[in-house]
Amino acid sequence: DAGVTQSPTHLIKTRGQQVTLRCSPISGHKSVSWYQQVLGQGPQFIFQYYEKEERGRGNFPDRFSARQFPNYSSELNVNALLLGDSALYLCASSAHRGLAGGPSTDTQYFGPGTRLTVL
Amino acid sequence: AQSVAQPEDQVNVAEGNPLTVKCTYSVSGNPYLFWYVQYPNRGLQFLLKYITGDNLVKGSYGFEAEFNKSQTSFHLKKPSALVSDSALYFCAVRPRGTGGFKTIFGAGTRLFVKA
Secondary structure, three states: OOOOEEEOOEEEEOOOOOEEEEEEOOOOOOEEEEEEEOOOOOOEEEEEEEOOEEEEEOOOOOOEEEEEOOOOOEEEEEOOOOHHHOEEEEEEEEOOOOHHHOOOOOOOEEOOOEEEEEO | OOEEEOOOOEEEEEOOOOEEEOOEEEOOOOOEEEEEEEOOOOOEEEEEEEOOOOOEEEOHHHOEEEEEOOOOEEEEEEOOOOHHHOEEEEEEEEOOOOOOOOOEEOOOEEEEEEO
16 A cells, blocks of 8 residues: 655755645545655644645644545645745544544544755 | 643663653543654654554554553553664644644654664
């Protein structure tokens, strides 16, 4: 079975540009989350989508947006890129959201990430 | 503020010796706890998780972790280290009541296993 896939692998942009990152979850998984991992730090939660709706958002500016498609794949968009946006962007998928609105106990499975460099 | 601390940036151990990677957290309630490993230029790989029940959790590749509620710790352990265990290890906490997958990660601990 294929794991979580992300594209592109690497990306170089300049300040002020816009970027779109893509993620395909494991087959059968309906939830996708996005994380930003700056060099030397742990991943920081950006978004979670379940059944095409945003279910959670971290402390990121409105320049960051995302969406989930009917096939459960997802895109992360970042506008007006800043140097500080340079990072590894990770996508994670899991089968379910939390039961009765609570946090899920399901394991998140991560993709290999997209390395974004902003010059 | 909710946080996860991995007090050691780096842990060095000889192959065949036991290893411990420490993790403490400051999160209200009884959060779910996870350990992930990251190899160079790769995403995170799931090792194990604690949801409820026995305080000693067994995971992949011979790793285990011990949950200590009073010390709010979730240390990762392995009885006999392998050179191939050398990687970056992340402790993560998922607070209850957030209604989703907002997982808080520690800054990571680099493990070096010397042959």
